[in-house]
Amino acid sequence: MQLRNDAQWLSKFKIEVTSNSNRLYSNGNQQIKVTVSLTPAKGQEISDEQLNSLWLFLISDDGQYRDLGAGFGRGAYDPEWAAQNPVLPEDLFRVSTVKDPRFEYYAASGSAPVNLIESSSRARSFYISSLAPAGERYKIYAAITKEEGVEYATSTSIFNSHAEIETVASPHKKRSDFTLERVHEYEGKSGDTDVDIDLYYLEFANRHFKIVDAIPYGPNADESYYNDALDVSPWYRVFDGVWPARIYEEHFHFAFKPGKPGHFNSHDASVAVNTREGAMNFIRLELIGYGSEFARYTRTFFGPSRWGVIDQYGNEYGIQMTQENAGNELNFKMRH
Structure with missing residues (x-):
């Protein structure tokens, strides 16, 4: 994937945690909210089709871009399979555009940065769940397709933005x-x-x-x-x-x-x-x-x-x- 590293189309491209904590129980149910905000450069615009092309990814240790999909990979929940196959980083995450009404965000003080959306011309929120081992930190990036073969991402030096997520172990109950x-x-x-x-x-x-x-x-x-x-x-x-x-x-x-x-x-x-x-x-x-x-x-x-x-x-x-x-x-x- 080739990423454009210029401000000719977008003057702002940012991803940030917008729930009140960046911590997330690694139970596969709880969600954390991240919001991607974009502002077009002067004279440019962002169409609905382009906005709908937004996707989230992380960068693996070997520098590969790993798309976080709508479901967990098998390696995240099948120990027998995982014992015989490598568990890919993207297997441990699930992304949705809908919040599960059953679950609350991780309990924390403070509030979400409300000015993130207000100051941007276009924005979209995503809800992430994880089955990653507890105590890990992950940097999540966003990418968007301007046109076929032309991608912009928050990971490039001109935007340099990511959302950091920390996974937490589920409590034990007696x-x-x-x-x-x-x-x-x-x-x-x-x-x-x-x-x-x-x-x-x-x-x-x-x-x-x-x-x-x-x-x-x-x-x-x-x-x-x-x-x-x-x-x-x-x-x-x-x-x-x-x-x-x-x-x-x-x-x-x-x-x-x-x-x-x-x-x-x-x-x-x-x-x-x-x-x-x-x-x-x-x-x-x-x-x-x-x-x-x-x-x-x-x-x-x-x-x-x-x-x-x-x-x-x-x-x-x-x-x-x-x-x-x-x-x-x-x-x-x-x-x-």
């Missing part, structure tokens, strides 16, 4: 860094069946942190991941060779991805879920009733229910749901 609150939501009947529902809230103990999403590594969300049935029939004498109907106590456990508010509906009962910001919901449904509907069940597990809960900075923490008191109560443990 079981004590989370809470699991149980709320009794419903008790009633559906026909001859007694229905009892408990709603659980999984949250960070430090409420500054929020669960904004969760990835299932087992049964999907909204599906029962645990079921058991116990025969709780009282002792009866048999008269005329006829046994009375048996009574069964059954438990179902459900998990719900954080997101839009909704409802869990079962056996004429309805319980609202996802109404508390920063929490992930689980439900324990207990049914006590007669007959063949219950008799078909034995103690069964549809799990284990494993989740990666994600905070507002894109960091993921593994949990596994457990059960206590013969399935009547929910609990969890950390999964690494």
Whole structure:
């Protein structure tokens, strides 16, 4: 790639971090915002087509220009593949023109340099995520195509501009860094069946942190991941060779991805879920009733229910749901 190093077309070409910190968790989720600003030279202009040709790159140790694309390279997330193939610098970055609304920028004091865009005639923002090793610093440059075969870049001496990004390790969380609150939501009947529902809230103990999403590594969300049935029939004498109907106590456990508010509906009962910001919901449904509907069940597990809960900075923490008191109560443990 041949780069023009003159000011005949552009009088200003700059790239800068415009989120409030240049630090970025290396989790592949969190983003950092960089803005490219351009001012044409006197008598020149920048068309939309030219602006749309903007791309970001870094310079490798051997002086090669490495285009940062819209997706991570395989070497960034596949250890087995990376063990047999060189991991290229560009594999470790993903660039988007859209901010992911789930995630906040790295917490830092200060504010973005707002005058960067105001003083430029044209500008475009990009959002970068990284899977690079923590503690690394990378210089990111921008390039634009004026016409076929004619490229300008912020790396040339006349513009000499780059955005520096520093990757940070994701924090470690222990079981004590989370809470699991149980709320009794419903008790009633559906026909001859007694229905009892408990709603659980999984949250960070430090409420500054929020669960904004969760990835299932087992049964999907909204599906029962645990079921058991116990025969709780009282002792009866048999008269005329006829046994009375048996009574069964059954438990179902459900998990719900954080997101839009909704409802869990079962056996004429309805319980609202996802109404508390920063929490992930689980439900324990207990049914006590007669007959063949219950008799078909034995103690069964549809799990284990494993989740990666994600905070507002894109960091993921593994949990596994457990059960206590013969399935009547929910609990969890950390999964690494």
